[in-house]
Amino acid sequence: MQPHAESDADVIVVGGGLSGLTCAWRLQQCGLDVLLLESASRAGGCIGTYKEDGYLLETGPNSALDTSPLIGRLLQELAIGDAKIVSNPAASKRFVVRGGRPVALPMSPLQFLGSGLFSTAAKLRLCAEPFLPRGSPSEDETVAAFVRRRLGDEFLHYAINPFVGGVYAGRPEQLSLRSAFPRLHALEQRYGSLIRGQWMGRRARAAEAATSKHTAAMFSFRGGMETLTIALAQRLKRIVLNAPASVVQAGPTTFSMTAGAGGAVRTLSAPAVVLAVPAYAAAPLVRLLAPATAAALEDIPYPPVSVVHTGYEGAAEGHALDGFGMLVPECEHRQILGSIFSSTLFHERAAPGHRLLTTFIGGTRQAGLASLEDGALHALVRQEHRALLGMEHGPAFQRVRKWARAIPQYTVGHEQRMQQVAAAEAALGGLFFCANYRGGISIGDCIASAEAVAGRVVAQLATR
Numbered sequence: 001m002q003p004h005a006e007s008d009a010d011v012i013v014v015g016g017g018l019s020g021l022t023c024a025w026r027l028q029q030c031g032l033d034v035l036l037l038e039s040a041s042r043a044g045g046c047i048g049t050y051k052e053d054g055y056l057l058e059t060g061p062n063s064a065l066d067t068s069p070l071i072g073r074l075l076q077e078l079a080i081g082d083a084k085i086v087s088n089p090a091a092s093k094r095f096v097v098r099g100g101r102p103v104a105l106p107m108s109p110l111q112f113l114g115s116g117l118f119s120t121a122a123k124l125r126l127c128a129e130p131f132l133p134r135g136s137p138s139e140d141e142t143v144a145a146f147v148r149r150r151l152g153d154e155f156l157h158y159a160i161n162p163f164v165g166g167v168y169a170g171r172p173e174q175l176s177l178r179s180a181f182p183r184l185h186a187l188e189q190r191y192g193s194l195i196r197g198q199w200m201g202r203r204a205r206a207a208e209a210a211t212s213k214h215t216a217a218m219f220s221f222r223g224g225m226e227t228l229t230i231a232l233a234q235r236l237k238r239i240v241l242n243a244p245a246s247v248v249q250a251g252p253t254t255f256s257m258t259a260g261a262g263g264a265v266r267t268l269s270a271p272a273v274v275l276a277v278p279a280y281a282a283a284p285l286v287r288l289l290a291p292a293t294a295a296a297l298e299d300i301p302y303p304p305v306s307v308v309h310t311g312y313e314g315a316a317e318g319h320a321l322d323g324f325g326m327l328v329p330e331c332e333h334r335q336i337l338g339s340i341f342s343s344t345l346f347h348e349r350a351a352p353g354h355r356l357l358t359t360f361i362g363g364t365r366q367a368g369l370a371s372l373e374d375g376a377l378h379a380l381v382r383q384e385h386r387a388l389l390g391m392e393h394g395p396a397f398q399r400v401r402k403w404a405r406a407i408p409q410y411t412v413g414h415e416q417r418m419q420q421v422a423a424a425e426a427a428l429g430g431l432f433f434c435a436n437y438r439g440g441i442s443i444g445d446c447i448a449s450a451e452a453v454a455g456r457v458v459a460q461l462a463t464r
Contacts, residue, residue, distance in 0.1 A: 010032040010272065017276060018229060023457075025232050025236060027458070036238065038240070040241065049223065053397055064442070085221060093107070096162050096329065126151060129194060134189060175409065179411075180410035247285055255430060289431070290427070299413070303363050311357075312393070335380050341355075370402065410437075418438055
C-alpha cells in the first residue's frame with residue numbers, strides 16, 4: 001500500500017468478490033486510484049474453480065447468462081472473450097422431479113400442452129391468468145402468494161418452488177416478489193397479466209438492449225468461472241489480500257478504517273469507500289455511522305448450502321443426463337435441492353468416459369442437512385442419485401464444498417431494508433454498498449450493479 005499525500009487512495013473497495021472486483025476495475029478504468037482490500041487469501045469470493053482427478057469443479061456458480069452488453073464489454077476489456085464457451089445445446093432441456101422421477105420441463109407452448117409435468121386442470125387454470133385482476137401495487141407479496149393467486153397451487157409446487165430452490169436455495173413462502181423477482185411484479189402491474197406481459201414486453205427489453213433470462217445464452221470459460229475473477233484481480237493495480245477491514249469512521253473529508261492482520265495492520269483513508277461484502281459482514285463495519293442500516297443488513301438471512309461434486313465412471317448407467325440438470329420440488333420430500341449435469345452442460349468437465357454431477361443440499365428448505373459430515377453428505381447424494389436417476393453403481397469420485405452462509409434471501413421487507421441502505425449512502429456522501437443482496441444475485445446482476453455503483457462513485461467524487 002502506497003500512502004498518498006492526503007489519503008491512501010481515491011476509493012477503497014472492501015471485498016474482493018465479483019461485485020467488488022468489477023466495481024474496482026470500472027473505477028480504475030475511469031482514472032481513479034483504487035485500493036481493494038480482501039480479507040481472504042484469494043480474491044473471487046464464492047466463485048472458485050479447481051481440477052482434481054480429471055474433473056473440473058466449481059465451488060460456486062457453474063455458469064452465467066449473457067443477459068447484458070455490459071458482460072461482453074467486460075470480457076473484451078479483460079481479454080478473456082476467447083476463453084468464453086457456451087453451453088452444450090443438449091443442456092437446454094431441464095428436468096423437474098414429479099412422482100419420484102425427473103420429468104422434462106416444457107420449453108414451448110406445444111411442449112406444455114403435451115407435458116406430463118402438469119395436470120389437465122393446471123393447464124386449464126393457466127388459461128384464466130390473463131383475465132385475473134392485478135394485485136395491490138403497494139403490497140409486499142410473497143412469491144408463493146403471487147403464484148398461487150395467478151397460476152394456482154400446482155404451478156407453485158412443480159414450477160416455482162423448485163426454481164426458487166435452485167436459484168436462491170430458498171422458499172417462495174418467504175421471498176418477496178417485488179424484491180426477488182421484480183420483473184414479474186412489474187409485468188403484472190404494467191400489463192395486468194404475466195402472459196400478456198411476456199408477449200408485449202419484448203419491445204421494452206429490446207429498447208433496454210437486454211436479453212431475457214429465458215432466451216439468453218448460458219456461458220462459462222474453458223478454465224471455469226474463476227477465469228473471470230482471476231482476470232479482474234490480475235488487472236487491478238492495487239489489491240491487498242489477507243486484509244480484513246475494521247469499523248468505518250467518517251472524517252471531515254475522508255473515511256477511515258484499519259485493515260490487515262497481525263503486524264501488518266494499518267490505518268487507511270479515502271474520500272470514498274465501497275463496501276462490497278455480504279450483508280452480515282457490512283453490518284459491523286457501519287454500525288457506528290449508520291446503526292439503522294446495520295440493523296437492516298443483519299436482518300438479511302443467508303442459509304447454509306453444501307455443494308457435492310459426484311463423478312461416475314461409464315456413460316450408460318441410469319439417466320441419460322441429457323439436459324442442464326434436475327430440480328426437486330419440496331413436496332416430493334427428497335433430501336436435495338437439485339443436481340446440475342455438469343459434464344453435459346459444458347464439455348471437458350469430466351475425463352472421457354466419466355460423468356460429473358453437482359448437487360446442492362440445504363438452503364432454507366433443509367438447513368440442517370447442509371451441516372452434515374462429508375461422509376453423510378456423500379451417502380445422502382448416492383442415495384438420491386440412485387433413487388431419482390437410477391445410478392445403481394457407486395460413484396468413482398466425490399468432493400464437498402460447504403457454505404455456512406450461501407445466498408442472501410430477498411425476504412418480505414427487503415425493499416425497506418434497501419431503503420435504509422440508500423438512506424445511509426445519501427446521508428454519508430461517499431460511502432457505497434455493492435453486493436449481491438442488492439440488485440440481484442446472478443453473475444449478470446452483480447456486474448450490472450457494480451457498474452452502476454462505480455458510476456455513482458465517479459459522480460460523487462466529481463462534485464468535490
